[in-house]
Amino acid sequence: MAWTSERTSDDPEAVGHPLEGARTAETVESTQPPSYGSTSEDLHEEGHEENGHRDSEDSITEEDAPLLNISADDPAVSPFRHFKIRTIRRLTYLFLVFSIIMYLLFIISTFFTIPKLNTHGGNFLIMMDMLIAIGNLGISLQSFAIPTKSGRIMNLVMIGFLLLNLILVVSVNKLRNYEGNVFSVLVNLWLLFSVAWIQFCNYMVERSRVTLEVQVSGHEFTGASRAKKSWKMWFSLVWALIVLAFLLALVVLLTLSILVDSYDSRLSPPGKYVQVEEDLYRIHIYCSSSSVAGNETDNGNYTGTTILLEPGSVSAETFARSLIVPEVAEGSRSSIENMRYCYWDRPGLGFSDNAPSPMSAGMAIDALSDGLNAIGEHGPWILVSEGLGTTYSRIFASRHSGSVTGLVIIDGYDEQYYVNQVSKASYGFGYWMHGFISPLGIDKQLGWIFGGRTSADRVYGRSQSVSGKYNLARFQEQLAAKTFTKNEIIAAADILPRYTPVAIISSQAKIREIPGWADRQRALYQGGVSDANVAWEIVENGNNVWDSANGRHIVSDIIKQTLEYSA
Template sequence: MTSLWRHSKDGPDRAEQSTQREDDENASLQEPTERTRLLQPEPDQGFLSPDDPAVSPYNLWSVRALRGLSLVALALSFVWWTFLLVSIFVSPPLMHPRGSGFFAFSYTTLATGYLVLGLLFFSVPSKPVTIWSCVISLFLLVNMIIILAVPRIRLEEGWVGIASVVWATVIALYQIIQNRAVAWGKREEETRLTGREETRRSLREWLVVLVQMVVLVIMTLATTLFTATLTLRSGDASLEPTGNRYSVHGDIYQVHLACVGNRTENPHEPTILLEGDYGPVEHTLQPFINDAYQHGAIGRYCYWDRPGIGWSDNAPSPHSAGMAVDVLSEALALAGETGPWVVVSAGIGSLYSRLFASRHLLEVSGIFLIDPLHEAYLDDVGKPNRGFVLWLRGILSPLGLDRLAGALVRGRSREDRVIGRSAYQSGKFIKAKLQENLVAVTMTAAEVQSARHIQMGETPVIVVSSGQEMQKDPRWAERQEDLSHITNKLLSWDIVHDAPHEVWTDTEGRQVLEKRLRDILEESQRNGFKFASGES
């Protein structure tokens, strides 16, 4: 009787155990969910230690998927970063911005660094990271609004710059989501596997948080400076050019050209065509020429900004002096300006004016060189270490440290930053000088050598040299003399002994220059230069 009762009692227990085993087997065959354990605990094992490697947010499929998405984003960002780096030296098709392109490179560098930081410390989320990421996202959002809202900046940055700042903003927002998601996953797994949320941090985790904080503070400072620099640029963009901008090179970019004075009925009266030295012509040679115009020494003159300088856009890379001269010719044609021309230039601008003269033989009636740069010095212009310094300055230019200091401390105006003494600080100017450096000893040197062979022999030439420069370097004196023989008709070679390289800044130098300007204009008209008919 007792055995029968015990048998009937054990029967249901075994049935329940069998049913439980079947449920466990069915559960193990089902698709894993967010709460599915990757490492199943042993029976009756209980909670794990908080330091157990199994306690990890990587147990969740969503967290691992998020990390995979970060890896894909990093790969895309690195490819885009590489393209932008290459485009500084050689512009790929359809990727040329009218500005320098350094802002786009900086935004992409920021996004790439942000992704690397997030992946390196993926499993150590923290609230300070979320807070600083929110601040960076806010500044990047303001950057994006400025670029899109200011027409001139939007035009200079182009689709490349817009895409880069949007990408950086999206990545900053994504990092907030990633940090919060990993923190949630970490909390969920700790609660499930250890019975409570772990609030302690190991020394390693505190060091990780410290490194994250330092890097994010640097990124925040960078985005703050980007915003301030863009604000300055938005103010500078409101400065209207004195002349007009003309779309050149297949409407890829624009250059600035201005002419002062009325045309006369005398078709043989030449127009002065200015070519500036190192900086914008408006800050160097144009004020002196304008004074000569006001005094009646000349009747009409035109001047322009080489690509990347003043009001002109940057040209695609590579860009040589000969390419710049072709662009000037195109701009003059679009403006309806014709010769005869007397080209007046100083310093490195003399190489450009000589190229222009060799490509417009029947239109150039005189060449006036003010302490010109000889082509032998192109080796100095094209030095690799100079190119590296220019590249580094360009990479740092979006921070605007010197421009902001000039505006806040020294009171520099927008005229100073666009066409004045501070123009050399802009990314556009640095990019133009880097382009000049990259091709100085190759393309530009070959173009100038060809120009010397082609130059018309009867074109009158005047050279005015700086006595100070000749005293510093005996080779400078020899090469100044050599430039006085680029044609067979030297009108004058004057040496202003106390004048610096910018001869027009010296009182005696200004007097000599004005006198020689009258001489070359009179010589041009006396010869009855007929560029249209091809007679000389």
């Protein structure tokens, strides 16, 4: 209701609230601020009762209007006076709590997979999505009552990038397999919804604040809020904009990373995808042609021994292309010219999907066994492994002793060395942290732009560590090393027949660099794996004995000797 005071504007109580001399007329007609219990409809009616139907010339534009001589944090213009604004803020708190709970569940799922809360490409991308949602909701609550045009613009840009991310994940075939299951799509939609919700909140709060300022000032503004902001509010605004800009940068990096992954998806696997563990995930297995001269039946089926590769420090594709493929190409000059070979990507490596956690060496070998049976590969096998891959090949040999004719171990790990190296907490923490930031693709972008890295480098080559898939697989190795895998190694040593032929190949460079390496290699040869010792060769080469033609020839000769020993 309108009222008239004979006090001058110099009197701080002239209008019943702290306008502090904003009006300079001798007689001031004003609207008393409505009580905190007033609804938005009440405010509208009171404004109409006082001002009637204003002519357009009474409206003040954003450019011409002075700032209201009242603080923006004054209760008279607080948007929280409106019930709908208070309700919107409570819902935002609820969405924030939900996002935090889901984020914690995602973290737990990297240690012990919660059913339906994992993807085939690891959980790091959906974790980053949920973290961005938490950041957006949190910073919006911190500056909820003072929305800005800059914040709304950044939110709109963010929505555009997130829509592009969702389209790519759903439409690109390989991305859809790794990151596009129903659950992952729901997480992407939740992030998109959270940003759109903040945009809606900003609009509603700004509309509410301007409405209240109209009631207090007696003027109708066509622009944004005109109330003065205190230094605390300015600090809160600047901080909110900095955080929002940071979150927008994260979303842009996510989009660039997904674009690179989309480009890499054109790289096709050389072998077959095989569903394992009751179709929980896929592994990639490659076997060379079954028709090899000198070792085939009338119907073309291969009858000889197949080399089964198990790498450790490099990917299976790199191991095969560096060691076996050049030797086979040598023809009659190689000892393995007429032999088939197979290799596979362990879960999370190369072209294979990530497996649920925990994933021990024995669990991985179970998946390999299922995959080989599914494609009709039953051996006989000669196992060629290097580094920590030795652990996997020994477990495979113990579970398939009837079809394994021998083992060739290159710079192999014994049980204690494997546990000491792989089970280090720093080892697992480093891979987890690298996986955590991997969705941003910073290493991926730098390697592509400045390092000349190719799709093959990123999928299975020298830059495969840029993917979250790879880092989760290595983290799973560390997680299970001291418990499941250690017991599986002990069991394998007891089960493997002592008459299984074993040959050891060691790098002279590693013997010089690693204290006690020669003793560990000697122990493997002298009964550490089997009593049927074929040979122990020390190769004068770099850390990888297959990097030189001489090293490859030695490996192929040892494979031939091992086969002859078992005959």
